[in-house]
Amino acid sequence: MSGGFVAPVRRPLVEGHKTYHQITEDLCSPTERTPSKAWIIAFIIAASTLAFGLFCICWTIWMGIGSWNVNRTIGWAYDITNFVWWIGIGHAGTLISAILLLFRQRWRTGVNRAAEAMTIFAVICAALFPVIHVGRLWVVFYFLPYPNTRGSLWPNFNSPLLWDVFAISTYFSVSLLFWYTGLVPDFATVRNRASGLRKKIYNFLSFGWTGSAKQWQRWESLSLVLAGLSTPLVLSVHTIVSFDFATSVIPGWHTTIFPPYFVAGAIFSGFAMVQTLMVMTRKILKLEEYITLEHIESMNKVILVTGTIVGVAYLTELFIAWYSGYVYEQFAFFNRAMGVYWWSYFGMMACNVISPQLFWVKKYRRSVFLTFFMSIFVNIGMWFERFVIIATTLARDYLPSSWSYYRPTWVEIGIFIGTLGLFFTLYLIFVRVAPVVAIAEIKHILKVGGDQYIGEHATHKHRVVSSDSHEHHHS
Amino acid sequence: MRQLNKDVIYGIYSDEEDLLTAVRLAKSKHLDIMDVFTPFPVHGMEKALGLEESRLHYAGFVYGAIGTLTAFLGMTWIMTSDWPIIFGGKPYWPVPSFIPIVFELTVLFASWGMTITFYTISGLWPGVENPQLDLRTTDDKFCLAFDQHHISESEARSFFQESGAEEVNVKSI
Numbered sequence: 001m002s003g004g005f006v007a008p009v010r011r012p013l014v015e016g017h018k019t020y021h022q023i024t025e026d027l028c029s030p031t032e033r034t035p036s037k038a039w040i041i042a043f044i045i046a047a048s049t050l051a052f053g054l055f056c057i058c059w060t061i062w063m064g065i066g067s068w069n070v071n072r073t074i075g076w077a078y079d080i081t082n083f084v085w086w087i088g089i090g091h092a093g094t095l096i097s098a099i100l101l102l103f104r105q106r107w108r109t110g111v112n113r114a115a116e117a118m119t120i121f122a123v124i125c126a127a128l129f130p131v132i133h134v135g136r137l138w139v140v141f142y143f144l145p146y147p148n149t150r151g152s153l154w155p156n157f158n159s160p161l162l163w164d165v166f167a168i169s170t171y172f173s174v175s176l177l178f179w180y181t182g183l184v185p186d187f188a189t190v191r192n193r194a195s196g197l198r199k200k201i202y203n204f205l206s207f208g209w210t211g212s213a214k215q216w217q218r219w220e221s222l223s224l225v226l227a228g229l230s231t232p233l234v235l236s237v238h239t240i241v242s243f244d245f246a247t248s249v250i251p252g253w254h255t256t257i258f259p260p261y262f263v264a265g266a267i268f269s270g271f272a273m274v275q276t277l278m279v280m281t282r283k284i285l286k287l288e289e290y291i292t293l294e295h296i297e298s299m300n301k302v303i304l305v306t307g308t309i310v311g312v313a314y315l316t317e318l319f320i321a322w323y324s325g326y327v328y329e330q331f332a333f334f335n336r337a338m339g340v341y342w343w344s345y346f347g348m349m350a351c352n353v354i355s356p357q358l359f360w361v362k363k364y365r366r367s368v369f370l371t372f373f374m375s376i377f378v379n380i381g382m383w384f385e386r387f388v389i390i391a392t393t394l395a396r397d398y399l400p401s402s403w404s405y406y407r408p409t410w411v412e413i414g415i416f417i418g419t420l421g422l423f424f425t426l427y428l429i430f431v432r433v434a435p436v437v438a439i440a441e442i443k444h445i446l447k448v449g450g451d452q453y454i455g456e457h458a459t460h461k462h463r464v465v466s467s468d469s470h471e472h473h474h475s
Numbered sequence: 476m477r478q479l480n481k482d483v484i485y486g487i488y489s490d491e492e493d494l495l496t497a498v499r500l501a502k503s504k505h506l507d508i509m510d511v512f513t514p515f516p517v518h519g520m521e522k523a524l525g526l527e528e529s530r531l532h533y534a535g536f537v538y539g540a541i542g543t544l545t546a547f548l549g550m551t552w553i554m555t556s557d558w559p560i561i562f563g564g565k566p567y568w569p570v571p572s573f574i575p576i577v578f579e580l581t582v583l584f585a586s587w588g589m590t591i592t593f594y595t596i597s598g599l600w601p602g603v604e605n606p607q608l609d610l611r612t613t614d615d616k617f618c619l620a621f622d623q624h625h626i627s628e629s630e631a632r633s634f635f636q637e638s639g640a641e642e643v644n645v646k647s648i
Contacts, residue, residue, distance in 0.1 A: 020514065020615035145553070154553045158562045163575040170579040174586045181590060184599070185613070189514070192610040207594060208603035211612055213524055215597050216516040221529040222593045229535075229582050240575055440515040 012451035013107055016289040017459070020443050027435045027442070028190050030285045035432060038284050046424035053418010056411045057132060065135045067411045073404035074394045078412040079133040081386040082419065085269070086126035087168065087241055088262070088382065091234055092270025093119025094175060097182075098230035101223070106445050110295045113186075113438045114281060114431075115274050116179040121426040122273070123172045125419040130164075132415065160243035167240040171233060178226045181219070184209050185440045238266045245389065252332035252393040255320070261313035265382060268306035268352070271299050272378035277427065279372045281436060290437045297365045303378065304359040310385075311353035332393060340405060341392040344384045351381025478606070479648050483509060484631045485608050485620035486640030491517045494617040497638035498523040506634060507625040512612040535589040542584025546577040606648035 018026070035043075060067055070077050093115040100108035131140050143165050145154050155162050188209035191202035209215065242258035275296065282291040321333040336345050355377050358364045365371075391406050430436075447453055452460050488494045494511060498520070501508055508524065521528075550573050554560070559567045594600055612618045619640070621631050628645070635643045 024514075024614045145549075151558055154558060156560075156562055157550050157554060157576065158565055158569055158572040160575075163579075166576045166579040170583040174582060177586055177590045181593075185515075189613040192607070192613045203604055204601050207599035207601055208605040209599060209613075210605050210607055211512045211514060212510045213513070213520055213526060214510075215599070216513065217521050217526055218529050218531055218593055218597055220516050221531045222589060225532050225535050225589060226586060229586055232578070233582050236575065236578055243575075444515040 006448050006454055010449075010454060011294050012453075012455040012457075013110060013292060013294055013449035014290060014442060014446055015292055015451045017452045017457075018289070018446065018450060020446070023442050023446070024189060024193075024439060026287070026290070027186075027437050027439045028193055030431060030436065031190060031433060032193070036284070039428065039432070043425070043428045046421050046428055049417055049421025050425050051418075051421070053415055053421050056414030056418055057128075059411050060132060060415065061137065063411075065133070067409060069406055069409050069412065071404055071406070073397060073402045074391055074406040076133075076394065077391045077406050078408045078416060079129045081383065081390050082416050083126050083129035083133075084241060084262075084386045084390075085383050086122050086129070086419065086423075088238065088266035088269045088386075089273045089379075090119040090122035090126065090171070090175075090270060091238060091263070091266035092274050093117070093122075094171075094178075094230050094234040095267050095270065096274070097178060098227040098234065101227040102231060105298075106449055107295050107298045109441045109445050109449070110291045110437055111274060111278055111299070112441070113179075113182065113434075114277060114436050116175065116182070117427065117430045117434075118274060118277060119175050119270075120172065120179060121423050121430075122270075123168065123175065124426070125423050127168060127172065128415075128419060128422075160240060160247050163240045164244060167237045171237045174226070174230060174233060178223075178230060181222060181226070182438060182441075183434055185211065185219070186435045186438060189439050190435065235263055238262045250332075250393060250397070251326075251328040252336070253389070255317065257313055257316055257320070261310065261317075264306045264309040264313065265352075265385060268303060268310055269379060269382035271303050271306065272375040272382070275299055275303070275371055275375035276379065279368055279375070281431065285431065285436060287437060290442060293366050293368070296368065296371055297362075300359045300365040300371060300374075303374070304356050304365075307352055307356035307378070314349065314353065328398070331396070335396045336388055336392050339392065339396060341388065341395065344388050344392065348381050348384040348388050351377045352385060355381075481509070482623040482645070482647050483608060483620050484623055484626070484628060484643065484645050485618050486631075486635035486638070487609065487611070487642040487644070488617040488619070488638075488640055489615065491515075491617055493639055494619060495519055495523055497619055497635075497640070500638050501619070501634060504634065506621065506630075509620045509622040509625075511620070512608060512618040514613050514615060514617075517617075531589060531593060534592050535585045538588025538592075539581045539585030541588075542580040542582070543577055545584070546580035547573060550576065608646055608648065609644070 014023075016022075068078070070079075093112075096108050096115040097112045097119075100112075131137050134140055143155060143162065145157075146152075183205075184207055187202050187206035188211065191199055191206050194202055239259040239262065242262035245253040246255060246258040248254060278291050278296070278299075282288050318333055318337075321329045324330070355374060358370070358374070395405060396403050451457050486497070488497060491513065494513065495517065498508065498511065502523065502525065511520065511524065513520070520526075551568065554569070555567050561567070562569075565572070598605060608620055609616060609618050619635075619638075623631075623645075632643055
């Protein structure tokens with residue numbers, strides 16, 4: 001995956017003339033030193049938010065779904081908006097770790113570990129919503145096809161909601177395997193620096209890894225196949241999420257553009273969340289030499305492309321609604337832009353389509369400050385997109401007498417904020433116990449990405465790792 | 476800790492290219508290398524050592540095929556013979572509706588099957604403590620090891636000197 005030819009235009013991905021030992025030091029030390037004040041404050045905020053969210057979840061379960069403002073007309077609102085938002089955020093991790101591995105993008109190495117962790121935590125947050133929104137969550141296992149005393153009466157395999165159960169649980173568990181298998185050699189590195197109880201814990205986590213030739217060979221083979229499997233998997237997950245809407249008969253939902261449009265939006269929002277996390281992580285853990293401006297610029301390019309794809313999808317929807325000559329479809333889209341929820345359509349357009357266009361300018365792509373704000377903007381915009389699709393569409397259905405309006409109760413807002421707390425709590429624990437940047441993979445790309453080998457500050461001439469260069473082209 | 480009951484003599488190198496050169500040299504002298512330990516996967520190493528290609532992906536294919544069949548035949552049995560129900564006028568055997576779940580289970584079985592196989596055949600599992608020659612091989616050192624039953628100490632030492640090893644150590648594991 002690395003080695004071989006490096007184009008002269010490539011800029012370094014590891015700065016500071018690092019040696020292998022320095023890489024180990026830099027990347028292990030955040031797990032070894034006592035937490036900084038910034039970490040402790042962030043953890044207290046995140047954990048308190050999580051506690052409030054748990055309270056709101058308990059409230060919902062105790063009082064029933066009546067504590068939410070969903071009604072007969074608008075049956076899906078905050079819950080499913082948040083579900084789709086979180087599951088979309090998860091997609092960037094798999095894109096970075098799997099798709100960019102297959103495309104041999106070396107810059108993935110600095111950010112893949114944290115992005116995969118983000119995927120797992122985002123999917124946990126996402127999965128909470130469908131589970132809670134069924135109301136009686138103690139019978140949520142009815143979704144699963146298991147032999148039962150009612151017949152056996154099986155779930156409906158024609159239903160996209162059931163496909164979703166399979167897609168999300170598969171996505172979660174495969175992402176977990178991919179992430180953990182990548183972590184095993186790095187846990188071994190941490191283990192070999194530790195002593196006492198800490199050594200025992202990391203030995204348990206590292207599964208007894210030694211780094212022998214055969215282990216590495218099989219490890220690479222496994223990583224490559226898991227990447228190959230995750231690539232169509234990640235595309236299938238948001239495709240199936242979009243089927244939840246697209247297979248219905250609601251104007252505004254019943255569109256064939258949904259699968260690619262949802263997938264592009266998912267990657268878009270996911271990269272925004274990766275940027276939010278990376279800008280903070282590299283600053284707080286002092287990892288600017290590993291998560292460089294080069295990484296940030298590359299991710300901003302992805303944000304620009306996917307944001308523009310999403311923009312094209314919005315315009316295509318409008319055009320097709322007009323071109324279809326179908327009044328209900330036309331009304332659905334007129335209502336989105338000019339109806340009671342016009343402000344959310346406006347927020348979506350401004351944050352998702354217009355603001356990322358700034359990233360055509362290289363100076364802005366490489367500005368950490370702007371990147372941070374843009375990433376928050378995009379997250380807000382993509383939340384609005386899901387709200388527009390779900391609540392706005394349902395609010396004005398076929399029958400004007402059942403038209404309705406929806407605003408969330410404090411319980412619904414509390415659950416959403418609680419999932420943000422859950423996400424950041426898990427992420428903050430992760431940065432304390434595991435190397436945030438993949439140690440072995442950074443060492444692996446050092447000779448093709450280190451600034452002593454390439455770029456204007458190079459002091460070493462690039463040495464080809466192996467004498468017969470053709471073997472770099474498989475693996 | 477697991478005991479291998481081996482007396483090992485090993486050399487330490489501080490660059491993967493020196494290790495690769497040493498491995499090639501050992502191969503040209505027909506020395507029997509026990510193993511090499513590196514902090515990251517070194518490309519060209521499998522070829523230099525003459526390792527066979529991993530067959531893990533064939534196992535992955537088989538697991539995936541089991542997943543495909545489980546999903547397809549399972550849903551077929553449920554919807555055509557165990558409890559046939561008409562959903563929205565669709566046929567009892569709606570094959571296009573099966574595609575998403577068949578795909579998901581294929582991926583699920585292939586991934587889990589391959590991962591469990593990988594850890595099992597590599598001797599890796601939670602709580603396992605495999606003997607390590609040198610703790611620095613997960614940091615910045617590259618290690619080439621010989622089993623002393625297959626090579627005399629003097630032969631090994633002269634090889635390590637010739638190949639430019641930084642240190643030579645003897646250890647029983």
